[in-house]
Amino acid sequence: MADSPAPNGNGGATPHTDDAPAINALAQYAKDLSFENPNAPRSLQPQEGTGPQISIQVNVNAQQLAEADFEVELTLEGNAKIKDEVLFAFDLKYAGVFRMRNIPQDQLHPAVMIECPRLLFPFARQIVAEAVRNGGFPPLYIDPIDFVGLYRQKAMEAQQAGAPLAS
Numbered sequence: 001m002a003d004s005p006a007p008n009g010n011g012g013a014t015p016h017t018d019d020a021p022a023i024n025a026l027a028q029y030a031k032d033l034s035f036e037n038p039n040a041p042r043s044l045q046p047q048e049g050t051g052p053q054i055s056i057q058v059n060v061n062a063q064q065l066a067e068a069d070f071e072v073e074l075t076l077e078g079n080a081k082i083k084d085e086v087l088f089a090f091d092l093k094y095a096g097v098f099r100m101r102n103i104p105q106d107q108l109h110p111a112v113m114i115e116c117p118r119l120l121f122p123f124a125r126q127i128v129a130e131a132v133r134n135g136g137f138p139p140l141y142i143d144p145i146d147f148v149g150l151y152r153q154k155a156m157e158a159q160q161a162g163a164p165l166a167s
Helices: 105-134 147-161
Strands: 022-036 053-064 069-082 085-101
Touching: 022 105, 053 105, 053 147, 069 105, 085 105, 105 147
Parallel strands: none
Antiparallel strands: 022 085, 053 069, 069 085
16 A cells, blocks of 8 residues: 555646646636527427527637736527527627636637637536526537637638737
8 A cells, every 4th residue: 555645636646836837717607698589489389390490609709807817708699490480599608717827928819719718618508508498498508619610710710801810
């Protein structure tokens, strides 16, 4: 039997260094949540034919609050329609405050715009699922989002527009 402590999965057995890169979530919160069921109770009746067309838009914005602190806002907007009739629509702005430590300057923007929303997404996804369920529909579980792809897409759009990549 060893006298040294066993790893606990929380980094307990690894030495902590103050120069290791780290992202710490200081807070996370819903800034704005809207759910609409404009055609209830008619929209809750069984629908014939194919399922609804679901549309979802994702956006990420960030602003620097202090030297190492950033507020990152993940926006999820969507709706479900059958033909031209809206079954439901939602809009969620879910944000967090993150402290970025020991991240090289050239990697700071991608870390803020990719890793921080990746940490926020599971919580935002659950809020949307519960809002849709509370609206009388089966919960809508949004598929995982490729935040690297979203970051690259925004970078290409900014480059084509001749503008710097905004946060």
